[in-house]
Amino acid sequence: MHGAGNDFVVFDAIHQQVELNAEQVRFIADRHFGVGCDQLLLVERPTRKDADFRYRIFNADGGEVEQCGNGARCFMRFVHDKGLSQEGEIRVETASGIIRPRLEVDGQVTVNMGEPRFDPDQIPFIASKQALTYELVLEDEVVEISALSMGNPHAIQYVEDIETAAVARQGAQIEAHPGFPNKVNAGFMQIVDRQNIRLRVYERGAGETLSCGTGACAAVVAGISRDLLDPTVQVATRGGVLTIHWAGGGMPVWMTGPAENVFEGEIDLG
Numbered sequence: 412m413h414g415a416g417n418d419f420v421v422f423d424a425i426h427q428q429v430e431l432n433a434e435q436v437r438f439i440a441d442r443h444f445g446v447g448c449d450q451l452l453l454v455e456r457p458t459r460k461d462a463d464f465r466y467r468i469f470n471a472d473g474g475e476v477e478q479c480g481n482g483a484r485c486f487m488r489f490v491h492d493k494g495l496s497q498e499g500e501i502r503v504e505t506a507s508g509i510i511r512p513r514l515e516v517d518g519q520v521t522v523n524m525g526e527p528r529f530d531p532d533q534i535p536f537i538a539s540k541q542a543l544t545y546e547l548v549l550e551d552e553v554v555e556i557s558a559l560s561m562g563n564p565h566a567i568q569y570v571e572d573i574e575t576a577a578v579a580r581q582g583a584q585i586e587a588h589p590g591f592p593n594k595v596n597a598g599f600m601q602i603v604d605r606q607n608i609r610l611r612v613y614e615r616g617a618g619e620t621l622s623c624g625t626g627a628c629a630a631v632v633a634g635i636s637r638d639l640l641d642p643t644v645q646v647a648t649r650g651g652v653l654t655i656h657w658a659g660g661g662m663p664v665w666m667t668g669p670a671e672n673v674f675e676g677e678i679d680l681g
């Protein structure tokens with residue numbers, strides 16, 4: 412499946428037992444020797460009474476992570492198309508709390524992604540106090556970032572031109588920066604106007620992807636927090652457009668975008 416070009420291998424782990432180790436995840440995610448994907452998603456029975464499903468996410472490097480926005484939209488499309496739920500909105504348990512994907516009449520999916528968190532301890536990010544921006548020392552340069560959590564950690568910087576941004580060089584350094592003990596997703600945002608940004612994200616555990624849903628939420632929240640953006644913003648990524656809405660304060664972030672099924676099959680993991 413894919414959501415704006417961020418691609419996933421999705422497993423029904425309700426009707427079959429799926430237990431994957433990191434090596435098997437890396438094999439499935441491998442674009443040459445496996446199936447190929449940015450993330451692998453498991454659709455499981457919930458462990459909480461207030462949820463309909465449990466959603467587990469593994470990056471292409473085999474590591475399990477807390478949240479994935481584009482994946483959340485594909486999760487909704489998957490449970491609907493597979494007949495696992497006929498509800499228009501479902502409650503999904505993730506490692507960072509409950510999210511609520513909703514199927515729209517036009518086939519897009521809207522997700523209540525929960526509240527952003529700015530407290531450095533909750534990101535987690537090592538800083539003496541919470542701030543709107545921080546200076547991050549890289550190998551040969553210092554970059555200014557905003558840091559926040561959308562359930563998973565994000566470092567967002569503002570760039571003049573997304574096409575010439577140093578995504579590959581800086582992305583890998585930011586991802587592994589010691590200031591982020593659990594590593595971080597590195598976003599590069601070009602502000603077009605108050606309702607439009609362009610975004611590239613070097614994802615933790617996956618490298619640059621065509622789109623990152625939580626990265627889009629984090630970039631818009633960072634821009635709104637600095638009064639650079641309006642509450643509703645169109646985020647143009649290399650794989651498609653996402654609409655992000657945040658009313659500020661303790662309000663949740665809403666994300667709307669596509670979710671497409673591409674291919675179904677079986678794989679023997681031996």
Ligand SMILES: N[C@@H](CCC[C@H](N)C(=O)O)C(=O)O
Nearest residue numbers: 479480481563615623624625
């Ligand atoms: N592509 C995702 C984010 C997937 C997880 C991320 N790489 C992390 O490690 O936190 C999205 O659409 O949000």
